[in-house]
Every structure is written in C-alpha cells, then in structure tokens.
Amino acid sequence: MGAVDPVRERRARLAKLASRGKRVGYLLFLAAGVVFAIGLTTEFTPGVSAVVTACLVVGSIVLAPAIILAYAARAAERQDRERGV
Numbered sequence: 001m002g003a004v005d006p007v008r009e010r011r012a013r014l015a016k017l018a019s020r021g022k023r024v025g026y027l028l029f030l031a032a033g034v035v036f037a038i039g040l041t042t043e044f045t046p047g048v049s050a051v052v053t054a055c056l057v058v059g060s061i062v063l064a065p066a067i068i069l070a071y072a073a074r075a076a077e078r079q080d081r082e083r084g085v
Contacts, residue, residue: 008080011073018070025063028055 032055039048 011076014069015073018066018073021062021066022070025059025066028059028062032056032059 032052035048035055036052039045039052
C-alpha cells in the first residue's frame with residue numbers, strides 16, 4: 001500500500017472545512033431571508049432587524065473565506081491531476 005501524502009490529506013481536511021463553512025454561511029443567509037420575510041408579514045421590530053443584520057454579517061464573514069478555500073483546494077487537486085501526481 002502507498003503512503004498517504006500529507007499535503008493531500010491536509011487539502012482534503014481543508015476542503016471539508018470549506019464545505020462546512022459554505023453550508024453554515026448559506027444557512028445564515030437563508031435564516032436572514034426567512035426572518036426578514038417573517039418581519040415583513042408580522043411586525044418589523046428593531047430585534048428582527050438586528051437578527052437579519054447579524055445573520056448577513058456573520059454569514060458573509062464565514063462564507064467568503066470558505067468559497068475561496070474551496071476554490072483553492074479544487075484548483076490544487078486539478079493541477080495535481082494534470083501533472084500526474
């Protein structure tokens with residue numbers, strides 16, 4: 001059996017972390033949309049506004065690096081395949 005490449009192992013862990021980050025970020029955006037819709041149909045209070053804003057800010061903070069990390073991991077894997085590694 002071949003030895004496990006530590007670079008590929010680390011890349012796989014980072015890709016999994018990026019996947020989780022993307023899931024959390026998109027769920028926070030979804031939550032912001034749902035809370036916003038609920039606020040529009042009921043009473044749009046400052047609390048609703050704070051929750052929507054917090055979801056959008058935290059979602060952006062989590063999602064942006066996760067997307068970049070996922071793209072980098074895919075590009076590195078593609079480059080390894082093209083080089084035959």
